[in-house]
Amino acid sequence: xxxxxxxxxxxxxxxxxxxxxxxxxxxxxxxxxxxxxxxxxxxxxxxxxxxxxxxxxxxxxxxxxxxxxxxxxxxxxxxxxxxxxxxxxxxxxxxxxxxxxxxxxxxxxxxxxxxxxxxxxxxxxxxxxxxxxxxxxxxxxxxxxxxxxxxxx
Numbered sequence: 074x075x076x077x078x079x080x081x082x083x084x085x086x087x088x089x090x091x092x093x094x095x096x097x098x099x100x101x102x103x104x105x106x107x108x109x110x111x112x113x114x115x116x117x118x119x120x121x122x123x124x125x126x127x128x129x130x131x132x133x134x135x136x137x138x139x140x141x142x143x144x145x146x147x148x149x150x151x152x153x154x155x156x157x158x159x160x161x162x163x164x165x166x167x168x169x170x171x172x173x174x175x176x177x178x179x180x181x182x183x184x185x186x187x188x189x190x191x192x193x194x195x196x197x198x199x200x201x202x203x204x205x206x207x208x209x210x211x212x213x214x215x216x217x218x219x220x221x222x223x224x225x226x
Contacts, residue, residue, distance in 0.1 A: 125165030141200030
């Protein structure tokens with residue numbers, strides 16, 4: 074019974090983090106253009122989209138999970154952008170969203186992006202605790218990779 078309560082609490086936390094993430098992304102999309110107009114910010118946005126697609130392809134469908142929960146049949150991915158960055162999809166969302174805010178600035182968009190950033194950082198920490206508990210090799214991976222941005226974080 075106690076294990077079921079813990080699993081239910083984890084699921085709710087995971088779903089809440091994903092809900093906040095999607096509300097923020099929708100907020101960015103609804104408060105301005107979804108493609109940057111300035112060539113510099115458009116290039117940054119397209120690079121972020123490319124990183125996200127590369128991460129998805131590298132991960133593959135069996136391991137893909139929208140929540141931070143670890144799939145029982147999942148495997149630790151160490152190819153593609155995961156060789157250098159542990160959370161390239163989060164990096165993609167942060168950089169792409171930041172480009173949209175800088176391209177078409179408003180205080181509302183900045184607030185939404187900051188909420189997205191905080192949510193993804195909380196989700197990242199939670200996910201890493203689950204990955205560390207599930208995969209014996211995860212600690213070694215953390216020693217040789219960056220969380221979001223190489224040489225920075």
